[in-house]
Amino acid sequence: MNNLMKKKVSVLDLIRGNSVPLMFVLICAVFIPMSGFSGSYLLNEIMTRLGRNAFLILSLLIPIMAGMGLNFGMTLGAMAGQIGLILVADWQIWGIPGLVLAAIISIPISILLGLMCGVLLNRAKGREMITSYIISFFVNGVYMLVVLYMMGPIIPIAHGTLKLPRGYGIRNTVSLLPMRQTIDNALAVYVGGVKIPVLTLIIIALACLFIVWFRKTKLGQDMRAVGQDMDVARDAGINVERTRIISMVISTVFAGFGMIIYLQNLGNFPTYSAHTNVGMFCIAALLVGGASVEKASIGNVFLGVILFHTMFIVAPSAGTKITGDSMIGEYFRVFISYAVITIALVMYETKKRKSQSLMGQMLAQAQKDEEEGKTE
Amino acid sequence: MKGRRLIIRIAAVLLLIVIGFVMSIIGRGHTIYLDNRALDYNGQTYKAPYKVTIYVGDEQLTKLYDKERGSTTCLGQTFTVTLEVMETKNGAEETQTYKIPVPKNMDGVIINIPGYLAGLPEEAYLSEFVAAPSAETEDTTGGDDTSLPGEGDDLIPSDM
Numbered sequence: 001m002n003n004l005m006k007k008k009v010s011v012l013d014l015i016r017g018n019s020v021p022l023m024f025v026l027i028c029a030v031f032i033p034m035s036g037f038s039g040s041y042l043l044n045e046i047m048t049r050l051g052r053n054a055f056l057i058l059s060l061l062i063p064i065m066a067g068m069g070l071n072f073g074m075t076l077g078a079m080a081g082q083i084g085l086i087l088v089a090d091w092q093i094w095g096i097p098g099l100v101l102a103a104i105i106s107i108p109i110s111i112l113l114g115l116m117c118g119v120l121l122n123r124a125k126g127r128e129m130i131t132s133y134i135i136s137f138f139v140n141g142v143y144m145l146v147v148l149y150m151m152g153p154i155i156p157i158a159h160g161t162l163k164l165p166r167g168y169g170i171r172n173t174v175s176l177l178p179m180r181q182t183i184d185n186a187l188a189v190y191v192g193g194v195k196i197p198v199l200t201l202i203i204i205a206l207a208c209l210f211i212v213w214f215r216k217t218k219l220g221q222d223m224r225a226v227g228q229d230m231d232v233a234r235d236a237g238i239n240v241e242r243t244r245i246i247s248m249v250i251s252t253v254f255a256g257f258g259m260i261i262y263l264q265n266l267g268n269f270p271t272y273s274a275h276t277n278v279g280m281f282c283i284a285a286l287l288v289g290g291a292s293v294e295k296a297s298i299g300n301v302f303l304g305v306i307l308f309h310t311m312f313i314v315a316p317s318a319g320t321k322i323t324g325d326s327m328i329g330e331y332f333r334v335f336i337s338y339a340v341i342t343i344a345l346v347m348y349e350t351k352k353r354k355s356q357s358l359m360g361q362m363l364a365q366a367q368k369d370e371e372e373g374k375t376e
Numbered sequence: 377m378k379g380r381r382l383i384i385r386i387a388a389v390l391l392l393i394v395i396g397f398v399m400s401i402i403g404r405g406h407t408i409y410l411d412n413r414a415l416d417y418n419g420q421t422y423k424a425p426y427k428v429t430i431y432v433g434d435e436q437l438t439k440l441y442d443k444e445r446g447s448t449t450c451l452g453q454t455f456t457v458t459l460e461v462m463e464t465k466n467g468a469e470e471t472q473t474y475k476i477p478v479p480k481n482m483d484g485v486i487i488n489i490p491g492y493l494a495g496l497p498e499e500a501y502l503s504e505f506v507a508a509p510s511a512e513t514e515d516t517t518g519g520d521d522t523s524l525p526g527e528g529d530d531l532i533p534s535d536m
Contacts, residue, residue, distance in 0.1 A: 093405065
């Protein structure tokens, strides 16, 4: 009887703990037949999006490990990646060498931005997510200043095709045609009509291996300790502030690389808006994969990409079938993205408050028992 | 220990710089324009062959008759091309692969095939392609009297 109860509780806990992925499995199960897409088309799309987005989402794992929550500041790295790509496009360095050079250029910019973000977040402990979100707006302004006014007169831009007609600043769209899908097409294999971008997947696998290895290093263990309890970690001799800054720097550098992989798949990017939604959608995908503000794994990344992007692919078509208006589907998938983040944050806060209240009750009970014991 | 760490960091930075430099050499892209037209050089005229079939890699790029131009792209400072030359109509075809050095500082390069086949110096058969200035098109971004980029954009991203 007891075992049965335990099993029931554990099944309930399992459902409660994975409510977001389960909800998305349901949504996908309903929407996929409605969309009318063939299996191979869906698989092709999911594989493309897996290669495109997984690296970006992996960049979110390390700050979560360090207890800094969901890094909305990953857009900083995305901007660094874009600056690298703009310069490489101007210097006419094409193909994979161009992407490697863009990644190298993005590293110092990402490190600087990550350092700045880490230092600021250390001054806003406990409010990292909202702070990093606002920092991303601030750095977006700096990015605009650099790209819109400094590229041309201060940072040399040779090609008129990149510059605005007035002679300085970068045009609305930067073409990456000579680099388009160069990573995806290298070593690509086709299985049943589905293109598998082997080199992209190898790069993603290397990033996963790095994260697994990093967790086992002294720094990785320090980050986990900081993530669990900053005061205990500080008492144990860990430099909490430094550890948190390093986690932000690693995440920002990874986000820069991720953005380059993401944009090479697309083949062009809107200069002033490509980075703005990246953070939001990556965080939504990670949460859909079953991650939370305080815990995320590599498995969550892949499950999240598959579920979230399946919904992204089928929602417009299913929306058209249901309502006769494809815009409803478009709105639906954006609404879902923001809703997932909201629900996850509310659930996290509720859980935190519940556990705090439970701890308070236990403490009060212990004090009461102690007082009763004294009087007796 | 600190000294060793510093050396490793400097080595890592140097390695990245070297990789970046190598990438900028091997990844330098050029647009190559191949011209099959007569060339006048030092008072001598080099006539264009009747037909030149151009192969880049394993693929046939184009067939050029007199006064025709073909274009392709190339990475790095050497352009490898296979030319199948037919001097006169219904004449014999001669196929040969050439490795043409391309100057690093030129984005677009015009190669005159008759001049190159005649073994003329680089300044004779190779010139820089300069695009004719096109009419200025309106770009709404960032003009002094226009809205900021992104302002008024649709808030729904087209795709992820």
